[in-house]
Amino acid sequence: MTTVVTGATGHVGRLVVERLVEAGERVRAVTRDPDVARLPAGVEVVRADLAEPASVAAALENAERLYLFPVARTAREVVASAATAGVRRVVVLSSGAVTSGHDTTFHLPVERAVEESGLEWTHVRPGEFALNALHLWGPSIRARRVVLDPYPDQSGFPVHEADIADLAATALLEDGHHGVAYTLVGPHRISHREQVRAIADAIGHDITLNQVTADEALAHYRAQGGWAAAGAEFLFGFHTYDGAPMSADPPTAPAPSTARQATAEPTRTFAEWARDHADDFA
Structure with a gap:
């Protein structure tokens, strides 16, 4: 077959x-x-x-x-x-x-x-995707051990x-x-700040998280190019997933995961993901 x-x-x-x-x-x-x-x-x-x-x-x-x-x-x-x-x-x-x-x-x-x-x-x-962290933060972590983020305490289930x-x-x-x-979705809610800490632990180096405004983040990631530039307006709340202007409505919580009924296996944690990709951030 x-x-x-x-x-x-x-x-x-x-x-x-x-x-x-x-x-x-x-x-x-x-x-x-x-x-x-x-x-x-x-x-x-x-x-x-x-x-x-x-x-x-x-x-x-x-x-x-x-x-x-x-x-x-x-x-x-x-x-x-x-x-x-x-x-x-x-x-x-x-x-x-x-x-x-x-x-x-x-x-x-x-x-x-x-x-x-x-x-x-x-x-x-x-x-x-947990991979968003690599696409977004990878270049600055590799170059300067720095992450720029307007919402360090925003969390999700990567x-x-x-x-x-x-x-x-x-x-x-x-x-x-x-x-x-x-x-x-991932097994645990984790903030951007906690994600950066998990990556730092995985690579064995301190990473500085600098909180910036959404406009500053948009300018930075547009200049970075690639995936980050393409997704910046959505990621920082300027546009919806479908590209429409963002309303003032608060974001909804992610739907619960239904995958375990198919695979019978727990999903991997962000810390596991960070360890699997440590070389990509080094």
Whole structure:
């Protein structure tokens, strides 16, 4: 049985590939650049791009299962190609923002495309990625052992990408998950201040947390570029998840995690995540 993994070189997709290989499955990994994929031996790596549905259609031939990275604009075409190719089960990398109602334009259309296809489906809806800390704070921690943050006591339930991959692989490999949307968050509420402390403990160096205004943080992370610049207006309360101006309404608490009913395993703590990524911050 062949499983196609789209977004196979991403932070979660790469781990999904590894879980499937460890289970003895045949894996076809979809990436835009196979030359730098660096995936496990035995994985069939194919060049395709979810922004170009025709390229993905060829990668889906003779596959039975699909891990679908979310690209709303082409989701219906990709899912239609999957059904034509004989795929019967799709696991969608979605978002906890769908559960909370904050995402109506990015992940939700992908979910609906799959649900309306007639294929077996499972949605994996992670909340805040612990990886956000690396993308946001990594450059300044590596360079100066400093973090700039306007809301050091703001807290959340960041989730380890390995837990997301575990859940996705379980839904791909096992029966009994059809028609379920699993919301996945970390096991404990933890503030930004506590996250910085956990990273400091993991790398064995003090990290200074400087509280700044939201405007100062926005300017800093825009200048940093990359993921931080792209997400800064949302992260610091200027725009909603869907890009609309932020209202004065207070943020809602994250939905409780439902993942343990699928994997029967406790989710990893932020401290575990920090230790796993210590080299990335050093």
